[in-house]
Amino acid sequence: MAKKKRKVPALNSSSTADISFMLLIFFLVTTSMDTDTGLARRLPPPPEDDQKENEMEVKERNVLRVIINGAGNLMCNGDYIEIRELKQRAKDFIKNENNSSKLPELHPKYIELLGQCAVTDKHVISVQTDRSTPYTIYFQVQNELVAAYNELRNELSKVKFGKPYEALAKEQQEAIREYYPQKISEAEPKDYSKN
Amino acid sequence: MSRFNKNGKREMPEMNTSSLPDLIFTILFFFMIVTSMREVTLMVKFTTPQGTELEKLERKSLVSFIYVGPPIDQLRPTMGSGTRIQLNGKFAEPAEVMDFISEERASMGSEQALQTVSIKADEKTQMGVITDIKQVLRKSWALKINYSATKRN
Numbered sequence: 644m645a646k647k648k649r650k651v652p653a654l655n656s657s658s659t660a661d662i663s664f665m666l667l668i669f670f671l672v673t674t675s676m677d678t679d680t681g682l683a684r685r686l687p688p689p690p691e692d693d694q695k696e697n698e699m700e701v702k703e704r705n706v707l708r709v710i711i712n713g714a715g716n717l718m719c720n721g722d723y724i725e726i727r728e729l730k731q732r733a734k735d736f737i738k739n740e741n742n743s744s745k746l747p748e749l750h751p752k753y754i755e756l757l758g759q760c761a762v763t764d765k766h767v768i769s770v771q772t773d774r775s776t777p778y779t780i781y782f783q784v785q786n787e788l789v790a791a792y793n794e795l796r797n798e799l800s801k802v803k804f805g806k807p808y809e810a811l812a813k814e815q816q817e818a819i820r821e822y823y824p825q826k827i828s829e830a831e832p833k834d835y836s837k838n
Numbered sequence: 839m840s841r842f843n844k845n846g847k848r849e850m851p852e853m854n855t856s857s858l859p860d861l862i863f864t865i866l867f868f869f870m871i872v873t874s875m876r877e878v879t880l881m882v883k884f885t886t887p888q889g890t891e892l893e894k895l896e897r898k899s900l901v902s903f904i905y906v907g908p909p910i911d912q913l914r915p916t917m918g919s920g921t922r923i924q925l926n927g928k929f930a931e932p933a934e935v936m937d938f939i940s941e942e943r944a945s946m947g948s949e950q951a952l953q954t955v956s957i958k959a960d961e962k963t964q965m966g967v968i969t970d971i972k973q974v975l976r977k978s979w980a981l982k983i984n985y986s987a988t989k990r991n
Contacts, residue, residue, distance in 0.1 A: 659859035667866045679895040681886075681956060681984040689976045711965075774966030778959050779887040781968070782985055786889040793891055829972070 682785055687829065705747045707736045707768045709784060713775035717784070726783050733791035737823060739763050756818040757803060769828045788827055795823050882907035882924045884960035888990035895984055900952050902942040902980075904935065906967060907960035921960070921967050932970040939978045958986040 709729070710718040717724050719732055739746035747766035753759050768788060772781055793808070796819050800808040804815055811819065884907035895901055905924040909917040922929050925938040943950050955975060959968060975983060 656856065656859070660855065660862060663859050663862040663866060667862055667869065670866060670869050679901075679956060679984075679986060680892040680989060681895060681986040682889055682891060683893045683954075683982070683984050686972060686976050686981040686983055688979070688981065772965040772969070774964060774969065776965040777961070778963040778965060778968055779961035781965055782887040782889060782961070782987065785985070786891055786987075789891040 682782065682789065684785065684827075702748070702765075704745060705763075705765045705767060707733065707766070708771065709768065709788075710771045711773065711776045711780055711784060713773045715777050715780040717780075726780070726787060729784065729787045730791045730794070733768060733788055734795055736768070737763060737766060737791065737795060752821075754818050754821050756815060757822060760822060762822055764824055767826050767828050785827070789825075792823060792825050796820070799823065878903070878905075878924075878927060880905065880924070881910055881913060881927075881929065882922055882960075883910050884958055886958060886986045886988055887961040889987045890990055892987055892989055893984075895954070895956060895986075897952065897954075900946060900949060901954045901956050901984075902939065903956050903958060904938075904971060905958050906963050906971070921963050923967070923971065932967070932974055935971055935974040936978045939975065939980045943980075952982070953980055954982045954984055955980050956984045956986050 706720075708718075708720050712718070717726060717729065719729065724732065736746055739749060742749055742761075747763040749761035749763055750765065751759060752762050752764065754762075770781075770784060770788070796808045799822060800806060800811055800815070800819050803819075804811055808816065808819060882905050884905065906921060908914075908919050909922055909929075917929070923932065923935070924930070925934065930938065939953075939955070943953055946953060957968070957971065972983070975981070
């Protein structure tokens with residue numbers, strides 16, 4: 644048989660660009676989707692000697708004491724409670740709707756965009772843990788407390804501006820934050836097991 | 839036929855797109871490499887707790903990570919199974935966090951004030967370790983912290 648030179652038909656490669664484009668977009672999307680999430684908190688500045696005296700001046704009614712023991716049990720101002728009850732307790736405490744004498748004092752305060760209001764800006768929520776407290780319980784407590792603040796802020800912004808807190812303008816959010824300032828204090832660590 | 843194509847002879851010269859795939863592939867490889875470069879080889883095991891009020895961690899270049907948990911299975915014979923702290927690629931004691939923070943801060947340039955420390959701790963960790971870390975962070979003025987967690991459904 645006579646050898647015949649055959650021409651190899653060229654492969655149509657016009658779609659390679661599109662395929663690699665799609666791969667590129669896939670990687671772009673997946674890498675940005677993998678963002679870390681977490682509970683953002685702010686630590687108090689390092690303690691100074693004169694600061695300790697100020698802490699003593701906080702009135703008893705303005706403090707919500709949350710104590711977590713080594714077994715992960717919760718005590719809130721002297722009562723044993725479950726974690727799911729904590730949010731409501733915190734909300735009642737921060738809001739003090741009926742001006743109860745056991746809940747934090749209401750102070751008159753003028754806030755721009757909101758006008759004259761009575762706020763409990765002196766309240767403090769103090770979280771105390773033992774060295775053997777499981778981290779996850781501590782985290783849940785923090786989470787519930789932040790949730791309480793977020794719900795209160797949301798309720799207020801719906802009443803005042805008719806929109807959820809997230810959808811507000813920057814100045815409006817600031818006003819809401821001034822009404823419900825986040826005050827979660829982390830008490831100096833104590834080791835109860837040694838006592 | 840067309841009103842504007844009067845002589846009908848002119849054609850758009852075709853652009854040679856044969857190098858386009860190579861170009862795109864280069865970008866693709868760049869992204870693949872860059873995204874995997876930031877990962878630190880983990881020497882501790884951890885499952886972060888679950889929460890509902892989470893915020894996204896932004897500006898990755900300003901975030902320093904502290905990993906807390908028991909050593910991975912391969913390191914268990916030498917390191918034991920107690921809770922350990924990992925900074926970058928090595929195990930450390932709580933006191934070493936201070937040096938770590940100032941090192942990280944030095945590499946951040948003018949935006950040091952926005953430094954965030956993300957604590958990626960195992961949910962079974964005891965608070966003692968976390969408290970120690972927090973005290974050191976306070977002393978080194980790294981006050982913005984973030985307890986890493988996953989979304990609870």
